[in-house]
Amino acid sequence: MIDSVLIQITSGSGGDGAISGRHEKFVPRGGPDGGDGGRGGNVVIVGDHNENTLINFRYEKNFAAGNGENGAKAKKHGKNGDDVVIRVPVGTQILNEDGRVIADILSTGEEYIGAPGGRGGYGNVKYSSSTSQYPVIAQAGEEGLKKSLRLELKLIADVGIIGVPNAGKSSLITFLTAARPKIANYPFTTIDPVLGIVEHRDKDFVMVDIPGLIEGAHKGVGLGHEFLRHIERTKVLIHLVDGTSEDPSGDFRKINRELEMFNEALIGKPQILAINKVDLDEVRILAEDIRDAMGQSGWRFHIVSAVSGEGIGPMMDEVVQVLSELPNTIPSKLSFEATEENIAILRPEPKRRGVSISHENGVFIVQAPGVERIAQRIDYEDWLARMQFYKHMQKTGVVKALEEAGISEGDTVRIGNVEWEWD
Ligand SMILES: Nc1nc2c(ncn2[C@@H]2O[C@H](COP(=O)(O)OP(=O)(O)OP(=O)(O)O)[C@@H](O)[C@H]2O)c(=O)[nH]1
Numbered sequence: 001m002i003d004s005v006l007i008q009i010t011s012g013s014g015g016d017g018a019i020s021g022r023h024e025k026f027v028p029r030g031g032p033d034g035g036d037g038g039r040g041g042n043v044v045i046v047g048d049h050n051e052n053t054l055i056n057f058r059y060e061k062n063f064a065a066g067n068g069e070n071g072a073k074a075k076k077h078g079k080n081g082d083d084v085v086i087r088v089p090v091g092t093q094i095l096n097e098d099g100r101v102i103a104d105i106l107s108t109g110e111e112y113i114g115a116p117g118g119r120g121g122y123g124n125v126k127y128s129s130s131t132s133q134y135p136v137i138a139q140a141g142e143e144g145l146k147k148s149l150r151l152e153l154k155l156i157a158d159v160g161i162i163g164v165p166n167a168g169k170s171s172l173i174t175f176l177t178a179a180r181p182k183i184a185n186y187p188f189t190t191i192d193p194v195l196g197i198v199e200h201r202d203k204d205f206v207m208v209d210i211p212g213l214i215e216g217a218h219k220g221v222g223l224g225h226e227f228l229r230h231i232e233r234t235k236v237l238i239h240l241v242d243g244t245s246e247d248p249s250g251d252f253r254k255i256n257r258e259l260e261m262f263n264e265a266l267i268g269k270p271q272i273l274a275i276n277k278v279d280l281d282e283v284r285i286l287a288e289d290i291r292d293a294m295g296q297s298g299w300r301f302h303i304v305s306a307v308s309g310e311g312i313g314p315m316m317d318e319v320v321q322v323l324s325e326l327p328n329t330i331p332s333k334l335s336f337e338a339t340e341e342n343i344a345i346l347r348p349e350p351k352r353r354g355v356s357i358s359h360e361n362g363v364f365i366v367q368a369p370g371v372e373r374i375a376q377r378i379d380y381e382d383w384l385a386r387m388q389f390y391k392h393m394q395k396t397g398v399v400k401a402l403e404e405a406g407i408s409e410g411d412t413v414r415i416g417n418v419e420w421e422w423d
């Protein structure tokens, strides 16, 4: 089961604003006419119930949205870049590079913008004003973002079937649903969780057959982590005990210990305990004793056969009953406790805004994203352009910030990738 993958995404860069038009006065139909650049495409991740695994991402890991086109003369707006849409199964969590969950796709159509496209730059038309009717400045497009994201699938199902290998989990889901996992008389037959829809007494719900768990699963033994992850997002567990096992009650306790050690919340889930294979006499004569050996009262207890169907009806009645008593929400957030820290990271990352000045080796470095994008496009040979740029820096507070930082004539200023002497 491929249920954790790393992908690289890149959103599109915005197109540059155009510098166009006549700048002489008294020219008929003259004036600035450079259009804005188009927006870069977004990388969008969207839930789709037709997807069941993340296997496609094993082969395709890089996703890049289209760049916005540059603006052009005659006020022509550049075309926006194409979005790229990544379809993922419902139940996919999106993690950032340091392993924090940043989004949780819980339904079909639910979208998360993994990387927003860069804004298009303004064309020179936008910089005309009463004092500057012939602007020769414009803005470069904002660059796209590049990042790595981890996708992790945590299936969402109402009921999970757990138990040791060979207990009969796949036989049970086969009996109850249209799912047809492989069934065989050896452990670890099932290696991928299998989903099926159960219809019982006018109710339908999703059931998942989780591959066999063994001692050490919480430490990852036998792919334990992968399987335990899926249990997090179920509401009710059917804990199937192999009646032919040498130590059924020991198996039962072992599995519960693994659940608890992986995530304490798992052991708090309602469990319906079922001793399986009662169609065999060796199990039938022992069933009550096995139940007594389990000790703990309070567990709902059934004796069933996944092959003959004996006892399955009453067990499913109980499942429906327990489900109806639970709130109708997906227990999706169990895996990350709602601490202040976690809540903070679920907020979208802020865009860099405002002006800041730093001082390094005698150079004044201006950080002001919007203004940097104009600096990038200035023709520094053109006195008019420099003049207009200076005015723009005045309006946007850059000049004031530089003065407050103690700049004086002859000092060097750097903004984006350009440097000049302050005068
Ligand atoms: N007699 C009898 N045999 C059963 C019953 N349920 C399952 N079996 C048999 O037990 C063996 C294991 O069944 P599976 O359904 O593959 O068990 P599982 O729990 O899915 O096993 P893993 O996928 O390996 O974890 C198969 O040979 C089944 O035919 C039952 O109720 N009665």
Ligand SMILES: [Mg+2]
Binding pocket: 169, 170, 171, 181, 182, 183, 189, 190, 211, 212
């Ligand atoms: Mg199986």
